[in-house]
Amino acid sequence: MDFTLTHEQESMRDSGRRLAEREIYPRMDSHPKHLPLPKEVLGDLLHKLAHLGLTGARLPAEAGGSGIGMLDYGIFFEQLPPIVALASMAHEGSTARLFADGNEEQRARLVPDFVSGKQIFCTGSTEPDTGSDPRGVRTRLRKQGDKLVLEGRKMWISNVTVCDAILVTCLDCRDGGSGKRVVKVVVERDRTPFHSAPIDTLGYRQGWFGEAVFDEVEVFAENVVESEREGTAILKASWSVNRPLFSLSAVHLAQRAYDLAVEYAGHRRQFGQPIAARQLVQKELSDIATAIATSRLICYQALSAVDAGTGTEGMAAMAKRYTQNACRDAIWKAMNLFGAMGLSADAKLEGMYRDVNMIAVGDGTNEILALIHGREITGIEALRGAPKGV
Ligand SMILES: Cc1cc2nc3c(=O)[nH]c(=O)nc-3n(C[C@H](O)[C@H](O)[C@H](O)COP(=O)(O)OP(=O)(O)OC[C@H]3O[C@@H](n4cnc5c(N)ncnc54)[C@H](O)[C@@H]3O)c2cc1C
Numbered sequence: 001m002d003f004t005l006t007h008e009q010e011s012m013r014d015s016g017r018r019l020a021e022r023e024i025y026p027r028m029d030s031h032p033k034h035l036p037l038p039k040e041v042l043g044d045l046l047h048k049l050a051h052l053g054l055t056g057a058r059l060p061a062e063a064g065g066s067g068i069g070m071l072d073y074g075i076f077f078e079q080l081p082p083i084v085a086l087a088s089m090a091h092e093g094s095t096a097r098l099f100a101d102g103n104e105e106q107r108a109r110l111v112p113d114f115v116s117g118k119q120i121f122c123t124g125s126t127e128p129d130t131g132s133d134p135r136g137v138r139t140r141l142r143k144q145g146d147k148l149v150l151e152g153r154k155m156w157i158s159n160v161t162v163c164d165a166i167l168v169t170c171l172d173c174r175d176g177g178s179g180k181r182v183v184k185v186v187v188e189r190d191r192t193p194f195h196s197a198p199i200d201t202l203g204y205r206q207g208w209f210g211e212a213v214f215d216e217v218e219v220f221a222e223n224v225v226e227s228e229r230e231g232t233a234i235l236k237a238s239w240s241v242n243r244p245l246f247s248l249s250a251v252h253l254a255q256r257a258y259d260l261a262v263e264y265a266g267h268r269r270q271f272g273q274p275i276a277a278r279q280l281v282q283k284e285l286s287d288i289a290t291a292i293a294t295s296r297l298i299c300y301q302a303l304s305a306v307d308a309g310t311g312t313e314g315m316a317a318m319a320k321r322y323t324q325n326a327c328r329d330a331i332w333k334a335m336n337l338f339g340a341m342g343l344s345a346d347a348k349l350e351g352m353y354r355d356v357n358m359i360a361v362g363d364g365t366n367e368i369l370a371l372i373h374g375r376e377i378t379g380i381e382a383l384r385g386a387p388k389g390v
Contacts, residue, residue: 016079046117058096064115082249083207090158119164124154203354243320250327257334291330314376317369
């Protein structure tokens, strides 16, 4: 077991940091903190990520994939500001899912523009009445004369306000029935416009998070994604990678909060001394550093296991639940070390605390993650209730 980064991993980390510090954070700082950034910010970023081979991280080389390991991808990802990390994960993850599920024609026609960063992509599964239980989808794909139309509403979708296309999960009602089968359909905005709007949220306020309404929106038969290749390597990588990847944004936030807190504790004086000279303050800094180190390790471990072919949904769920909780507490402790200043927008810690809470819900709430992990430990399904006789 070697805990040192390889030369390639160091260069991934450094290029992620450079991108964040030189190009993304300055753009974020030049826009209002509570409003979504212009679409061009995400477009520019995706072009840069495409250049680095990171818009097709999970794709095979012949489809434009970079062949990068998931641990290396995570090390890069950790350096990005969370709003752009989430947006790029949603884009890349949606592309990987379309590639995994789509037929050859769909792969050839649709995937290249997402991999090149020319178009922004996202996935719409969640609905007003359907969240943790994806089987409850109500959006319907049905026939209207000789056309196909989509009806329904998707909520809490990353990138939806700026996307060029969305992969929508829906019930297949093309036979006139109530829809027993779930299919996916790609809606391309330039062919069939649909309404989307931002949702005002606690955190990620400069991000592109929102809802979409499909009010008899026409879709095309060639964009219905029917194949059910569940269990392919790409899909397994999608479940086991997204959670530790997303969690590394919590590590990013906690690391920034910690760096600020160490600096502040060194120069803020009370009772005649820097507060860093107090034992209780040192304990708080030690707790924060421990939370960051353990969180980073558990995420790296989950991603490294995916690279080794031993990653599981349980490991990924464990990494996300642990990291989000530990990093949220760490940021809170860092805020506390700033006293009243920690509550001010100027110190930026309150924004980090709001952002880290967003990570608790996306890609599985803490309760759902505990149940996914528990199922793997016990072999018993508790999400929907245990089977009879257990
Ligand atoms: C930052 C962010 C990004 C997101 N991006 C996307 C996206 O790109 N695409 C997309 O489709 N969706 C996205 N979502 C939506 C997200 O996937 C859902 O919000 C999430 O799955 C939870 O669903 P819900 O909000 O409807 O909560 P619900 O499922 O209604 O849960 C409400 C509460 O009940 C608990 N609960 C539910 N079932 C159980 C159970 N069996 N046992 C115990 N407790 C239970 C939950 O833990 C939670 O506390 C995103 C959300 C966020 C916050």
